[in-house]
Amino acid sequence: MSQVFKGRSILPATVEGQALVTRRGFNTLACFYKSILTHASTAVCGDQDNPELFGRVLTAQIICLPKSIGSTSAGATWDFVAKMGIAPAAMLFSEPIDSLSAAGLILADIWVGRRICTVDQLGAEFLAAVQTGQPLKIMTDGTVIFI
Amino acid sequence: MKLTQEENAIRKGSRGPVWQKVMNTLILYGEALHAECFVDIEWGGHFSIPFALPGVGPRLEMLTELAEAGLKTKYPFTLDPKAPIDFENLGLSAEQKRVFREMLRDQPAYDKRMLELGLRDENAYTCTPYFTEVGNRPPRGAILAWSESSCVVFVNSVLAARTNRNSSILDLLSNIAGKTPLTGLLTDEGRRATWRIDIKVLKRPHPQLLGAAIGRLVMDGVPYITGLDRFLRPDLDDETVDYLKEMGAACAAIGAVGLYHVENITPEAIDQGRRLLVAGAAHDAIDDGKLEALLASYPVMWKDTQAKPRKCFIGCPHLSLRELRGWADSIFDALQAEGRPRIAVETILCAAPHTISRFKADTESYMKLISAGVKLSPTCPEAYMNNPLCAKEPVITNSNKFRAFTSARLLLDEELIEAIVTGRINQSRDLK
Secondary structure, eight states, rough: OEEEOOOOOEEOOOEEEEEESSSSOOHHOOOOOHHHHTTTTBBBOTTOOOOTTOBOOOOEEEEEEEEEEOTTTHHHHHHHHHHOOOOOOOEEEEOOOOOHHHHHHHIIIIIIIOOOOOEEEEHHHHHHOOOTOOOEEOOOEEEEEEE | OOOHHHHHHHHTTTTHHHHHHHHHHHHHHHTTTTTEEEEESSOEEEEEEEOOOOOBBOHHHHHHHHHHTTTTOOSSEEEEBOOOHHHHHHHHHHHHHHHHHHHHHHHHHHHHHHHHBBBBBOOBBBBBBTSSTTTTOHHHHHHHOSSHHHHHHHHHHHOOOOOOOOOTTTTHHHHHTTTEEEOGGGGGGGEEEEEEEEEEEEEEOOOHHHHHHHHHHTSSOEEEEEEGGSOTTTTTOOHHHHHHHHHHHHHHHHOOOOOOOETTTHHHHHHHHHEEEEEEEEEEEEEHEEEHHHHHOOOSSSTTTOOOOOEEOOOOOOOOEHHHHHHHHHHHHHHHHHTSSSSEEEEEEEHHHHHHHHHHHHHHHHHHHHHHHHHEBBBOOOTTTTTTTHHHHHHHESSSHHHHHSSOEEEHHHHHHHHHHHHHHOTSOOOO
């Protein structure tokens, strides 16, 4: 039977894709900076301190994370990532969203017109259950289904 | 969120589409953070968006959209340090200069837009805007919407002003609207301590090493720090303030601390003492052994770990006037002790333009530095390392924040002075 989790939908969208999981903080600037500077057509994680993500493609993935960490430059980073068309498809937070991610993802939505589906408060059980590569379906009400 | 009539009208477009986007951004942001309403900003902003570098500052198109719609911040604001365009102080090769010129090609247009949007003046670039000579020093209790993690933690903790850890661009939009969501560190409850950290050391620790240890423990929690008052003066004199500035910068960069309380030292801890601690607050202690282990855990990121240092940056965050004078004396004394006229490693001390101007007026200290070959710069050491050619250099520093974001190697102050003067690093600490 499919596992189902319910979170709070912040930027609603219906998305299907594969999970890319980090159980430590997602450092937004460190993850995307190299891809931005090199004008990459696909974002590859450049955060050497995150072995779960380092070297993996971030574009069009469903990133599953507790919350983000790092520089207050995160807002501008998301703005650029969205503008370049190399953003993930969705961000699924197990904890309440942090101020830096909230700002960046909302900026991308309103100022670039690129929605990155965002759901938070999915709970520690969600992050414990989800594995990288797991096919997921996200509903607009914040429901996440393992398919 | 509960909106006022005016906020609702702006949301619906009463001031035009750009204002509408600003308000919609702030409303969504406030709702995401569970804010019930907005509060008015009461003091000028400070933002971490000084560069035209992609991914670090806003896109120029966005600044243009805001400026051409006539939007401007409610109060004048300050920005993080200037881009590394003062090539004469930085000892750059022709190729390094070329790369910087290419990376920062939009900087003049960006700077112009910032002035139009409310930047205080052409010298309002530093990560220590709260120093008296710079003048963006909010009073106790003032509601702000600042970014730059080291500034946020300083004004919250040392000045007892109130700001959340805002993201870049949101900082600017909030100060244009003159409003910020009432949540987190703006509230009495959000300022209560979620951790008690006991400092059990024999001598005053390196502030950025202690800050890193605290930040790693508490992450985005609010620590109440005991035992540190043995090493600090209770009247927040310049030396104490500098110590707290350095400690906080590391707490914020290596963890995500936006506010700390130091027992008997910081304003809210003096007033409320341990009543600041929430029920069930977490508890831990830091001793000399933990600090030594932390220091030893830092890897040397240079390609050649035995390389001679080529450059030294001091001043991340920017140095105070007292610190500039202190480094001038220390370097001068070390040169005299070694019988050398000039330093062996190119050294750049970074400080606010206003602080540098005041320091230069102190002719004796300034001449000590100049004669030793030391340079002063208003730029940001981290921005220097954004240039991939600069990032390859073996750079040394005493800043743990700078180390954490770059390949620079951390040395404690005495080791650093020895390296600057002799060109050699004392290898007593194991290389990792």
